[in-house]
Amino acid sequence: MIQPSRLSAGLGQRLRKVVGEDGLITDPNRLLVYESDGLTIHRWSPAAVALPTSTAQVAEVVRLLAGEGVAVVPRGAGTGLSGGALGGDAAVVVATTRMNRILELDPDNLRAVVQPGVVNAHLTQAARPLGLHYAPDPSSQSACTIGGNVAENSGGPHCLKYGVTSRYVSGLEVVLSDGSVVSLGGMGREAPGPDLLGAFVGSEGCYGIATEIEVRLLPLPGGVRTLLAIFDALEDAGRAVTRIIGQGLLPAALEIIDGPTIRAVESSTFAAGYPTDAGAALVVEFDGVEAGLDESALQAEACCVEAGAREVRHAREPETRAALWRGRKKAIGALGRLAPDLLVQDATVPRTRLPEVLARISEVGARYGLTIANVFHAGDGNLHPNIPFDRRDPDQLDRVERASAEIMKACVDAGGTITGEHGVGVDKMKYMGLVFDAPMLEAMEAVRRVFDPSGLFNPGKVLPVPAPAAVPTEVSG
Amino acid sequence: MSAAMAAALGRWVPSGSVVTGEAAETWRVGGRRPDAVVFPTSGDQVAAVVAAAADEGWRVVPAGGGGWLDGASAPGTAGLTLVLSTRRMDRILDYEPADLTLTAEAGATLATIRSAAARHGQWLPLDAPPDDEGTIGATLATASSGPLAAAFGEPRDLALGLGVVTGSGQALSPGGRVVKNVAGFDLVRLMVGGWGVLGVVTEATLRLFPRPERDVTLLLRCRDGQRAARAARRVALGSLTVPALELADPSPTGDADAIVSCRVLGSSSEVEAMAASVEATDPDRGWQRLPAEEAAEVRSALRAVDTRGQVVLRLTLLPALLGRALALVGELAGRLGLEGAGAVETVADVTTGRVRVVLRSGSSGRHVDLAEAIRDLRDVVEGEGGSLTLTRAPAALFADVGRWGPPGSVRRLIDDVRSAFDPDGLLPWERFSAEGRR
Numbered sequence: 001m002i003q004p005s006r007l008s009a010g011l012g013q014r015l016r017k018v019v020g021e022d023g024l025i026t027d028p029n030r031l032l033v034y035e036s037d038g039l040t041i042h043r044w045s046p047a048a049v050a051l052p053t054s055t056a057q058v059a060e061v062v063r064l065l066a067g068e069g070v071a072v073v074p075r076g077a078g079t080g081l082s083g084g085a086l087g088g089d090a091a092v093v094v095a096t097t098r099m100n101r102i103l104e105l106d107p108d109n110l111r112a113v114v115q116p117g118v119v120n121a122h123l124t125q126a127a128r129p130l131g132l133h134y135a136p137d138p139s140s141q142s143a144c145t146i147g148g149n150v151a152e153n154s155g156g157p158h159c160l161k162y163g164v165t166s167r168y169v170s171g172l173e174v175v176l177s178d179g180s181v182v183s184l185g186g187m188g189r190e191a192p193g194p195d196l197l198g199a200f201v202g203s204e205g206c207y208g209i210a211t212e213i214e215v216r217l218l219p220l221p222g223g224v225r226t227l228l229a230i231f232d233a234l235e236d237a238g239r240a241v242t243r244i245i246g247q248g249l250l251p252a253a254l255e256i257i258d259g260p261t262i263r264a265v266e267s268s269t270f271a272a273g274y275p276t277d278a279g280a281a282l283v284v285e286f287d288g289v290e291a292g293l294d295e296s297a298l299q300a301e302a303c304c305v306e307a308g309a310r311e312v313r314h315a316r317e318p319e320t321r322a323a324l325w326r327g328r329k330k331a332i333g334a335l336g337r338l339a340p341d342l343l344v345q346d347a348t349v350p351r352t353r354l355p356e357v358l359a360r361i362s363e364v365g366a367r368y369g370l371t372i373a374n375v376f377h378a379g380d381g382n383l384h385p386n387i388p389f390d391r392r393d394p395d396q397l398d399r400v401e402r403a404s405a406e407i408m409k410a411c412v413d414a415g416g417t418i419t420g421e422h423g424v425g426v427d428k429m430k431y432m433g434l435v436f437d438a439p440m441l442e443a444m445e446a447v448r449r450v451f452d453p454s455g456l457f458n459p460g461k462v463l464p465v466p467a468p469a470a471v472p473t474e475v476s477g
Numbered sequence: 478m479s480a481a482m483a484a485a486l487g488r489w490v491p492s493g494s495v496v497t498g499e500a501a502e503t504w505r506v507g508g509r510r511p512d513a514v515v516f517p518t519s520g521d522q523v524a525a526v527v528a529a530a531a532d533e534g535w536r537v538v539p540a541g542g543g544g545w546l547d548g549a550s551a552p553g554t555a556g557l558t559l560v561l562s563t564r565r566m567d568r569i570l571d572y573e574p575a576d577l578t579l580t581a582e583a584g585a586t587l588a589t590i591r592s593a594a595a596r597h598g599q600w601l602p603l604d605a606p607p608d609d610e611g612t613i614g615a616t617l618a619t620a621s622s623g624p625l626a627a628a629f630g631e632p633r634d635l636a637l638g639l640g641v642v643t644g645s646g647q648a649l650s651p652g653g654r655v656v657k658n659v660a661g662f663d664l665v666r667l668m669v670g671g672w673g674v675l676g677v678v679t680e681a682t683l684r685l686f687p688r689p690e691r692d693v694t695l696l697l698r699c700r701d702g703q704r705a706a707r708a709a710r711r712v713a714l715g716s717l718t719v720p721a722l723e724l725a726d727p728s729p730t731g732d733a734d735a736i737v738s739c740r741v742l743g744s745s746s747e748v749e750a751m752a753a754s755v756e757a758t759d760p761d762r763g764w765q766r767l768p769a770e771e772a773a774e775v776r777s778a779l780r781a782v783d784t785r786g787q788v789v790l791r792l793t794l795l796p797a798l799l800g801r802a803l804a805l806v807g808e809l810a811g812r813l814g815l816e817g818a819g820a821v822e823t824v825a826d827v828t829t830g831r832v833r834v835v836l837r838s839g840s841s842g843r844h845v846d847l848a849e850a851i852r853d854l855r856d857v858v859e860g861e862g863g864s865l866t867l868t869r870a871p872a873a874l875f876a877d878v879g880r881w882g883p884p885g886s887v888r889r890l891i892d893d894v895r896s897a898f899d900p901d902g903l904l905p906w907e908r909f910s911a912e913g914r915r
Binding site for chain 1: 718
């Protein structure tokens with residue numbers, strides 16, 4: 001599997017001149033770290049990894065690579081779940097992990113300016129003493145970078161109330177494929193013409209590399225209430241969600257963990273004290289003005305009880321709230337220990353269609369003889385069916401892929417879409433045709449060509465055409 | 478020529494859907510009467526009309542109710558001009574209250590959407606100027622929003638999916654009906670705020686919210702704009718995210734009281750707590766809670782300020798520079814000799830730092846002075862990191878000053894996005910290229 005780097009010696013030298021001796025990785029053993037992201041089923045080892053420390057270095061690296069027609073693959077911490085930051089042996093990964101400075105914290109304007117490699121949770125930690133926080137909170141927030149969040153338009157449990165990354169990015173400095181540096185949006189000014197900033201967020205590294213990111217911060221909520229409701233059946237938890245929304249309540253988060261996931265968590269080192277015979281657990285969280293919180297929490301508790309909850313736990317202090325959340329936050333980690341591989345899906349359906357879609361997922365799992373564990377953002381209909389499996393077993397791999405395709409189709413048929421927050425990457429390209437017709441795919445390609453006329457930024461991702469620049473060493477192939 | 482246009486269009490739209498001559502008078506584009514106005518009744522008809530226009534070489538200016546057909550929309554070339562109004566496409570196509578999503582045709586007004594949602598205790602928190610008679614299509618196309626955006630999101634955050642017919646006549650349906658969606662490259666955010674230059678919005682799926690139980694507006698009167706700015710900033714920097722915070726200054730020269738208006742929404746107990754915390758920001762306890770009727774009057778007066786003058790600017794600086802922004806408006810008024818209450822009216826969105834400036838008396842007579850003064854002010858504002866946008870003006874002033882300042886490093890991107898969706902320049906691309914002379 002390990003082959004010598006295909007980067008030409010001359011190009012390697014020129015890149016080292018820009019990023020320094022220790023800023024370029026070509027050693028095949030060290031490149032292994034970069035061969036996959038959080039979704040380990042896809043593995044493409046890059047020709048090299050460049051680790052620039054400034055916008056000027058990024059621009060120079062991109063210019064050098066583009067000059068030789070070498071593909072450029074932006075990467076943050078590599079926690080993505082769609083295979084979006086993989087290089088392939090004819091591409092150079094440009095990782096932003098050394099660009100990890102918070103450049104400005106500006107409480108007067110409720111904003112911060114950061115380099116792309118700043119870890120999501122670090123920004124909130126830095127802002128907290130000022131009474132502020134950065135709202136988008138992907139589950140990987142202790143490791144993932146803001147730059148990666150911008151590329152994926154990441155969500156998180158609390159985007160039910162607060163919205164996803166695009167709502168919080170107010171300005172960007174971006175390096176395009178010709179090495180030019182452009183500035184998109186910006187707080188305190190109206191950018192001319194169409195919303196190029198909005199278009200860039202979520203472009204999965206295909207439009208350029210964001211080298212400076214201006215984000216909006218919010219005041220810390222005055223108080224928080226967390227409920228954990230335990231149900232005998234998954235459908236009951238779903239009905240509780242419908243009731244809560246129907247009451248006109250707007251929780252900060254509404255998260256469901258199903259029975260198989262609870263049992264995986266409880267049998268792992270992450271055991272959170274959820275009953276192992278439960279059919280589902282529902283985490284409900286309210287935040288905001290202290291005065292309204294108890295009332296909202298009581299109303300939500302009543303909804304859970306009416307829907308058949310057998311137990312409802314409460315917490316208001318940070319430590320006790322963290323205990324209620326533990327089963328949700330550690331779910332993917334626990335599921336990852338059940339088998340060598342874990343397929344994580346990310347489809348979104350209209351909330352009212354959740355019950356039928358969940359029933360369908362369970363039926364598909366049974367038919368293919370697979371365990372499907374569901375962890376999901378119930379409030380916004382964003383499902384994460386997880387399938388633990390062993391990719392070394394070709395029959396199992398085949399069943400997983402066929403079950404996945406059926407689940408995707410069921411979600412799209414229910415009026416949903418193939419990805420709510422993880423992005424398309426390489427993993428969901430094959431499903432793009434389920435949601436978009438040819439004119440839509442062509443229009444997306446046209447916009448990609450506006451930002452990157454060279455086609456060198458993250459080729460072979462998102463859109464089913466054109467073909468990847470290099471033949472990937474994909475395991476499933 | 479108009480008769481020939483009407484005949485050609487008659488193949489694609491129902492009879493009575495095309496007006497020409499005198500009847501087109503109220504649809505003037507930048508001071509010039511269009512050769513025809515067409516009112517399609519479906520997305521398919523929009524696509525057919527755009528295709529026909531491409532064949533015939535007509536220019537197409539998309540419109541809803543016609544409120545944005547200002548000077549910046551005027552096609553600069555000779556040729557025939559067709560206004561395409563979606564006003565007769567005004568149906569609610571789908572509404573699933575339990576999903577908090579609603580799909581409407583582009584010509585549905587904000588009022589239509591409001592009353593549909595109200596029946597289920599929900600609302601679309603979009604208070605774009607000037608009032609609820611604006612169509613959703615035009616509101617999204619111009620990315621128009623009001624003070625509620627601070628808490629509920631800008632139009633691009635509220636639009637989940639769109640129907641669009643591009644300048645090449647292609648029907649596209651970016652986005653979808655779900656609140657979280659990252660499938661493929663986002664074209665919704667590109668089309669929202671696309672000013673009809675990339676395509677005609679034909680329908681939109683919107684994210685609704687539960688209607689808050691209580692809605693209270695507090696008002697503080699201050700002797701002048703600077704005092705009001707300081708009071709407003711104290712609220713903005715408090716520990717609460719305030720739903721809507723505006724400042725209105727009817728006279729930058731200080732001859733009349735300025736006001737700060739603060740709208741708090743939520744459950745009874747939340748609203749009580751928020752109102753108390755707003756009141757506590759003023760040592761003199763000057764905040765008063767307005768009776769519902771008066772609150773609604775104040776809100777609509779602030780919202781509609783753009784309609785109260787021939788020339789409207791939007792001056793934007795970082796929110797912390799609100800006082801500076803008001804001072805710059807005062808300097809502009811002084812230079813133009815616009816003194817006395819009502820000559821210049823200012824409404825600022827305190828949270829975003831967007832200041833709407835309405836120039837009234839005397840703003841029509843001395844075009845040269847006005848254009849120069851606006852350009853100079855734009856230079857100053859841009860030098861301080863902000864922007865100055867001309868939002869309403871006579872055609873000549875638009876031609877001189879431009880809607881926006883120079884696009885700088887994104888010029889190529891803007892041009893290329895435009896030609897990706899409208900390669901033949903059918904749609905009013907002048908809206909993007911109009912950056913004025915210097």
